[in-house]
Amino acid sequence: MFTPIWACLLTRKMAFQDEKDAQSLERMTDEEFWQRARVEAANASTPLSPSENAGLHQYLACELRRGTCYVPLHAIEAVIPASFSLARLPFAPRWVYGVLAWRGEIAAVVNLDEYLSELEMPFSGGMLLIARHPQCAIGLLVPAIGLTTTIGSEQLTSATAPSTLYAPARADVVQGLYDGYPVLDAVALLNDVTRQIGMAAHHD
């Protein structure tokens, strides 16, 4: 069961020693609140676990039309059902489905299937993974999600032949293959997505 947001706030409010801090929290806009929350979370984050130190990372298996791909779990801020209305963003790549309001800020929503394959793959429901790029929140639409998997660096293999799961132009956002399926490089993916969305504003 999800903890209601107000309970989170009350809990968090209790964590503040200073009453003045609590007042400032109440005055915050949604966007400021979540920004503050992110900062607090980053400050309170635990050091890397022994497994992470050993190069093991957790990935979320995403079921795409042409197979599975793995998205680094640390890059995902939230996973929500894709049942929301989107505003269309003009002059954007075809795989950008629009924008939505996410915790007080505007996030671009990308069909991960279309982005990776560069083929038209209409989205008919699934999940939205919210990831964060320094400039903008990005939502990745996927038809379904699977389990989380821990993958070590040494388990990744490089592609020896062109993959049917992603277009050659997307090879830079794939850090390797695990069990034959692409494991995405979150930083490269988000950088490329934001760069292409930005560039599309000035080019057809």
Add this chain to the structure above:
Amino acid sequence: MTEEPEPLPFDHSKLSPRELEVLRAFLSTDEFATLPPDSEETAVLPAPQPVDPTLDLEDEMISVFAGEVEEDLSVLRGGLEQAERDEDANSPGFLTLRQVAHKIRGSAAMIGCDAMSAIAHRIELVVLQIMAGEIDVHTGLYGLGHAVGAMQVTLVGVVTQKREDLQPLLGLEQDFDTLGISLAEPDEEQTSLLYSRGDPRGRPGPAGSVSIDRQQFDQLIQHTERLIEQQTALEHARKQVEEAFQELQTAQARLRRIEAFFSSVFMSVANGASEHADESAKPSSSLVARILRDAAQRTGRAYQFQTTTPPFSLEDATRWDELEMDRFSETNLLAYALNEAIGDIATATAQLQRALAHLDTLMSQHISITHQVRAGFIQHFPQATRLAQGLLVRAWEQQALIPFSQVLRIDYQGQQDYAHFYTLNALLDFPTTPEAPTPSTSPAQPLIQPVLRVSMDTQPATQVGVQVDEVIGQVELLVKPPPAPLQRPGISGMAVDSAGNVLLVLDVPELIWHDQFRQEQARDTGAHDTPVRTKRIMPKILIVDDSVSIRRTLRQTLSQKEYMILEASDGREALEKIEEQSPDLLLLDLEMPRMNGYDVLNVLRTRSLLPDLKIVLLTSRTSKKHKQRAHELGAHKYLTKPCADNTLLETVAALLGR
């Protein structure tokens, strides 16, 4: 206007002169000008016929036509005087006479003043014969004097009685007979030779060449030199504007700091007053309000918030009333002062924007700027979260907010006299609604989509129409600048409505500039198959003719259908309009001052301007050589004046694929 009869079903060129005369007598109610266009090549000048002289013209049209002919008559007299002074067949006065007579011939025929057109034609022929040495100069000048007089008398009849008096024309025929002036048409080569003797305007130039006026070329050089001299001053002015802009930014930063300070002051006052607050007061934070609402929904219990809004706010300060000053504390006064400071900065911003616009105008006056879009620059002022009031409109499935400041009014009566017409769907790159829904009240009638009249900051200012799918209402929303990757030209911000939907906040003029820029880019790169973002519902037709009355007549005819009509009075103006307005079809006269129709065709062809532009030549020149030349230079159709309305409309519709 007199209606032109249907074309005759047999070949007139096979008839002998005598047979033609008989035919004319038979067609006593018709006009000679309706004879086949190539009648010029029969070398027989049509004789004046007793046509029905009653003119089916509106008073306004007669007034426009008469005014134009009056002006032309004074030019004719000037040309005549010069020719009389020179007493030489090469006198420039004869060229003037011929050109002006040609113009009157065309415009008079177009509005049905056939007698006047016939007199003008006779003046042309006499001049050509004088220049060819076939008529003695003195005899010719005498005849021309009579012709100008006959034209004046005919014009008086048109103005006073709305009828054409045929007597002056018949009298002129007799005078010419007496003087031994024969009115046979010269052949084409002879005419061309005569033009080449000194009339660059009437002569078709070689492909790729354009006649350049030496004097105007010198002026261009002078202006360029002056521009170089003024460059330093202009750069200095630009630098000043930039400095002012930086100062403004500093002031805005200072203002933000003051704002933060006052916010804390207000909050402390608010907290002090909270002990006496009404328990029903709403929380000022939307977040807290939502928490309470969620809690109430979950538990079924109503939660109260134990604080109040501040006793006053900046909003109160805007309702400042000096008569109620005793109600306000010192903090209130400070708030009012802050509000005034914000107003001052807003004024300064507006002034700076005007200064930038002025500077741009200054630059454009001295630099030969062909494409305003390319040379212009869009100065963005730093934007923060702000409150925006505007129209909530729908484009395709998307709602958008257009600030009131951009919309002059909403039109519901279809397309009007906009300089340009756009659809918001196309400007935003959205799909165009395939079929607009029909209103439930009158299913038979198509829905008229509202059109927003928007003023464009051009020199001179123009008004454009932007069609939207629906105007939903008006809203006031908090607008934020989009994150950097999501910034788009023409999208000044994004807002979230009460249902959590994102609304685009539009800057329509910038959207239009951007659209034009993209089209320019597509044209420059030769990507003609690039989808055109601007969807024009009405095709644009540019009428190019030096005669006001012809332009007016053509406008009236074409306005029967859904066309947007533009006008130009000569070739140069036509080229400017073509670059600025991108018409779909050009209705082009051949003989015009400054730049003739052939030169326009040459420029269009050599510079590959608007390759999809359809070109119709509408001219008094009827010979095959002119037609061939026009087709070689890219004209799609060749019509001769006077042209029946149906012929014109059908030709235009066929070329535009309508």
